[in-house]
Amino acid sequence: MEGALQMLATRLSTARRVVVLTGAGVSAESGLRTFRGATKEDLPPDMRTLWAEFDPATLATPEAFAADPEKVTRWYDWRRIGCLAAEPNPGHLALAEMERKIVARGGEFSLFTQNVDRLHQRAGSTRVFELHGSIIDWRCTETGRKFTPPEERMPHYPAKSPFHPGGLLRPDVVWFGEQLPEDVLLEAMTRSRSCDVFISVGTSAVVYPAAGFVSLASAEGAFTAEVNLEATANSRAVDAAIAGRSGDLLPRVVRAAFGRDS
Numbered sequence: 001m002e003g004a005l006q007m008l009a010t011r012l013s014t015a016r017r018v019v020v021l022t023g024a025g026v027s028a029e030s031g032l033r034t035f036r037g038a039t040k041e042d043l044p045p046d047m048r049t050l051w052a053e054f055d056p057a058t059l060a061t062p063e064a065f066a067a068d069p070e071k072v073t074r075w076y077d078w079r080r081i082g083c084l085a086a087e088p089n090p091g092h093l094a095l096a097e098m099e100r101k102i103v104a105r106g107g108e109f110s111l112f113t114q115n116v117d118r119l120h121q122r123a124g125s126t127r128v129f130e131l132h133g134s135i136i137d138w139r140c141t142e143t144g145r146k147f148t149p150p151e152e153r154m155p156h157y158p159a160k161s162p163f164h165p166g167g168l169l170r171p172d173v174v175w176f177g178e179q180l181p182e183d184v185l186l187e188a189m190t191r192s193r194s195c196d197v198f199i200s201v202g203t204s205a206v207v208y209p210a211a212g213f214v215s216l217a218s219a220e221g222a223f224t225a226e227v228n229l230e231a232t233a234n235s236r237a238v239d240a241a242i243a244g245r246s247g248d249l250l251p252r253v254v255r256a257a258f259g260r261d262s
């Protein structure tokens with residue numbers, strides 16, 4: 001693993017264009033459950049039934065919201081409050097430092113996240129593209145107008161839209177079966193194809209199209225790396241697969257690539 005970490009650091013030390021893709025694993029050390037890895041034991045009792053009753057992937061769909069807006073709104077509002085209460089961890093902070101180092105020497109840095117918790121932005125990352133939207137912002141089901149709810153639980157479920165008498169508020173996330181924001185998807189494909197280094201961090205690489213970006217980078221000759229707690233479908237395809245916690249490994253990669261003052 002040291003060899004792979006050093007290989008990544010060496011490539012980063014001279015890279016001109018870096019793309020990072022993150023998933024729920026990067027926020028796990030901030031106390032946020034991973035999308036698939038959650039253990040029902042660590043959920044508050046009132047949420048265990050909700051989580052047990054549904055496979056999360058079936059909750060994250062327009063059909064689930066249409067069928068039971070109260071239940072889906074409750075689940076998302078519970079997660080939203082959790083995201084607001086969470087703090088960025090050393091993995092988030094290391095990615096913000098990596099951006100600063102690359103940009104300071106005239107390079108290009110892009111962070112595509114599947115996460116909806118806004119922790120990258122709170123850690124200081126500025127070149128963030130939200131592939132799957134954000135749970136912090138909601139939008140009117142009738143008008144599409146965005147609304148950022150106050151930082152406390154919503155007064156009632158489902159939440160009525162302030163913009164339309166018959167509208168509800170839904171989280172401004174991309175559900176399964178929904179298209180990713182077109183502009184973000186285009187940026188992700190273009191930048192994946194033109195980067196020198198592509199790093200996938202904390203994602204199980206099962207959700208598409210995000211899981212396919214590393215192949216676009218690799219096909220164009222980029223150096224590809226994965227930092228993840230466990231092996232994924234992409235582990236064998238990347239140039240450097242580094243197993244472990246992102247909160248531990250990313251600061252070590254940044255120090256090795258940019259010096260001890262990082």
Ligand code: BV8
Pocket residue numbers: 022023024025026028029034035036037057060114115116132173174175176177178179180201202203204205206207208209227228229230232244245246247
């Ligand atoms: C679309 C937002 C057009 C809401 C989410 C091609 C092939 C196959 C299927 C498809 C395909 N194209 C489209 C599909 C269908 C579908 C899909 O991919 N399904 C999968 C399940 C097979 N994709 C879509 O519907 C997308 N839309 O393509 O539109 C279309 C539509 C229909 C049909 C064709 C085309 C929309 C996808 C977005 C869905 N929304 N979330 C919400 O958050 O509630 S996805 C959800 O999964 C989250 O965003 C999450 O981030 C994402 C991916 O999961 P991960 O981030 O990887 O998290 P996970 O828990 O899985 O893994 C965490 C990893 O971290 C683990 O490996 C763990 O070991 C590791 N880890 C844990 N702790 C740490 C760690 N690593 C490091 N350090 C640690 N401390």
